[in-house]
Amino acid sequence: MTPFKLTEELVAEIKLLIYNQEDVQLEGLLNEVHYADVAEIINELAAEEATYLIKLLDSDKTSDVLTEVDDDLREAILGNLSSKEIAEELEELDTDDAVDIIAELSEERQQEVISNIEDEEHKEEIKELLKYAEDTAGGLMAKELVKVYDTWTVAGCLRRIRGQAEEVTRVHSVYVVNKQDELVGRLSLKDLIVAKNEKKIADIYISNVDYVNVEDNVEDVAKVMSKYDLEAIPVVDNSKTLLGRITIDDIVDVLKEEADKDYQLAAGITQDVEADDSIIELTRARLPWLFLGLVGGVGAFLIMEGFQDTFNKYAVLFFFTPLIAAMAGNVGVQSSAIIVQGLANDDVKGSINRRLIKEMLLAALNGTILALFLFFFVWVTKGDVNTAFAISASLVVVIIVAGLIGTFVPLFLNKQGIDPAIATGPFITTSNDIFGILIYFWIAKMVLGI
Amino acid sequence: MTPFKLTEELVAEIKLLIYNQEDVQLEGLLNEVHYADVAEIINELAAEEATYLIKLLDSDKTSDVLTEVDDDLREAILGNLSSKEIAEELEELDTDDAVDIIAELSEERQQEVISNIEDEEHKEEIKELLKYAEDTAGGLMAKELVKVYDTWTVAGCLRRIRGQAEEVTRVHSVYVVNKQDELVGRLSLKDLIVAKNEKKIADIYISNVDYVNVEDNVEDVAKVMSKYDLEAIPVVDNSKTLLGRITIDDIVDVLKEEADKDYQLAAGITQDVEADDSIIELTRARLPWLFLGLVGGVGAFLIMEGFQDTFNKYAVLFFFTPLIAAMAGNVGVQSSAIIVQGLANDDVKGSINRRLIKEMLLAALNGTILALFLFFFVWVTKGDVNTAFAISASLVVVIIVAGLIGTFVPLFLNKQGIDPAIATGPFITTSNDIFGILIYFWIAKMVLGI
Structure with missing residues (x-):
């Protein structure tokens, strides 16, 4: 089998054949193509063109194609098909796949489609499976065995x-x-x-x-x-x-979705979106976390403004706030990511305290190494050993606190039954920005004795 | 089957039985336990205790256990076993699993172990499989079919x-x-x-x-x-x-490793580490990215220092740099994550230009909404419409540039054959921090006409 390759030429050819309603040629071209590849082709078509192909090709292939096409397109195609046509597709599918498709329809449409399924056993099985919640074993299982x-x-x-x-x-x-x-x-x-x-x-x-x-x-x-x-x-x-x-194979899909979701949460994307979704969908998924970042930034602004008078002599301190915020954020994301992944793989054992102590040691080690570099940089460029010490000492404390927050928050969320994955990403970066800057100014003030 | 549950009591009991060399009881206790569960128990033991169990139990179980225990522990156990003992374990395994274990030994030890394998066919097959690179189909396949x-x-x-x-x-x-x-x-x-x-x-x-x-x-x-x-x-x-x-099942492992690796890269962790690894290992995995963040922070410092004179009147501008840096970082991470995931799932189609234009529109939309909030906040709290406009106008531009960088870098890396996953995380956050702050001050300077 030579591997299938989706090309723009092929898509253009198929669009043209659809436009000219060259049914025999379309069937000849697509009959030998695997349904997963037909789905890839259909993903490149407009909803009307896709519907044309679904109606044209045999149900034993198009039913599988329907399970593989992008969600939005499937919704559009199903909207173009009659209840009877949908029922015919479902007859060809295993019960688990049939239920996945039917579950996307409105309550009323579901009834219509089900009543059009001719195979009585298949019909009863689909009705049974519809009762189970999507995220349970019942929602994933098939009756065929x-x-x-x-x-x-x-x-x-x-x-x-x-x-x-x-x-x-x-x-x-x-x-x-x-x-x-x-x-x-x-x-x-x-x-x-x-x-x-x-x-x-x-x-x-x-x-x-x-x-x-x-x-x-x-x-x-x-x-x-x-x-x-x-x-x-x-x-x-x-x-x-x-x-x-x-x-x-269903589990492979679950694992992929789970991994994609965690990755997106870590990147500050709240809904399941793909690169090819519309700008409105992408905005809905991205704006909430950005807004959180904005609020965090305003918090940082208020803190800095509060320290303004104290530090009129030490403008240089303000120039290091992006560095402090970045380090606090990075450390927090690192430690939370390791915990989130450990929780997902069930290999976070032992008490929370032991883990916090370990993270503290780790952060202290990393923080000290980094602070040494920063100390010499500030000392050499500014020629002021006190300022250099104030900034680098704060950095160590900021990193330790950031590491502790990054470790504690996912463990805490997990104990509360909340998906800890939301802790890696903007949530931890934003709170660590604020805490980091606050701690930084406190410590600097203390060290400089003002 | 009641699901197996790893408890501290069970581990303590097994440790005691090993200490007292109560072989019959250990066998009775563990014979009915699935090898994946025995591996979980063994992961909680010291290397000497683990070796004791591996030697005690039947090879047909321990060989599978060996494939499942943590890498470090397996290395220690294999170090405690003779070449003949390892060969006996390998006899029980499918060729693909046997090769995974043998590949971890030194060249010399490999030869010793192989020469101790009695089944000639198994021996030849293992030798053949050892020739293939680990990340190829040959490195994953088994000869049993x-x-x-x-x-x-x-x-x-x-x-x-x-x-x-x-x-x-x-x-x-x-x-x-x-x-x-x-x-x-x-x-x-x-x-x-x-x-x-x-x-x-x-x-x-x-x-x-x-x-x-x-x-x-x-x-x-x-x-x-x-x-x-x-x-x-x-x-x-x-x-x-x-x-x-x-x-x-091997592919499930590949997918999980791939997802874990991408997640860790996005969080700024360069090596494959787990929550239970040593502090030194965790530092090696985390420090490089933190150092990059430090360099970025120093860059931001230099930029701000360069604008110091211009902005003596406008100290307030400096207080918004953490906000600007955070927004640039967040937007960059969001857009790169979507591209990285799209590339992994093969659903990034069309030209780079089209994608950049889409990201620009998206960032402009998000940026404008966020900038409106910021504008009113600054206007109301500072009472200065010019400053408010300067800051929020820069925010829009910063967000657009950050989105473009976040989109372009992974696409570019992918074209160069470099894993685009490294683009989501500290790499993009750090570069976006610097570009963001630079652009912010430029635009503010222009708007304020100073």
């Missing part, structure tokens, strides 16, 4: 699997249940193939099966699956009844 | 698979090769089970198979696998000979 009873034989099992497997795209594991439909174990297809035909499932299944509860949070599911290197995990309710299964 | 020839029948195939599958933990796909061992297609176990016994493989295999070249970069492999939702991908050489396969 291969289930066998512990009383069956291997031969009987293989026969039944041939039936069930037709509608399950990928068989990761065969789940073994008892008469009450309670999950009791699992089998791999490999185990089944290797086993003798007349064996009973009860004799060969592996009872040590990982599972998650339907109400578990998706991030916890992701942790379990990546920790135990699972490719699929069964989902059960409180009485251990087997309800569905989650596959690793 | 199920391979069938297109001339076989389904029945013959199932018979042979029973043999091959014993040594392959998880069978994702059956790879179909021709007489020259060239990859020609794939089959799922499901396809085999569903097919009639007397069919020829040549008649039922799927020829549309994704694959990667052994020299492809792991990040590209991760992109292909997550884009096409693949759970395993075959690896071939330039003549399409099947060499190995990469599974999704």
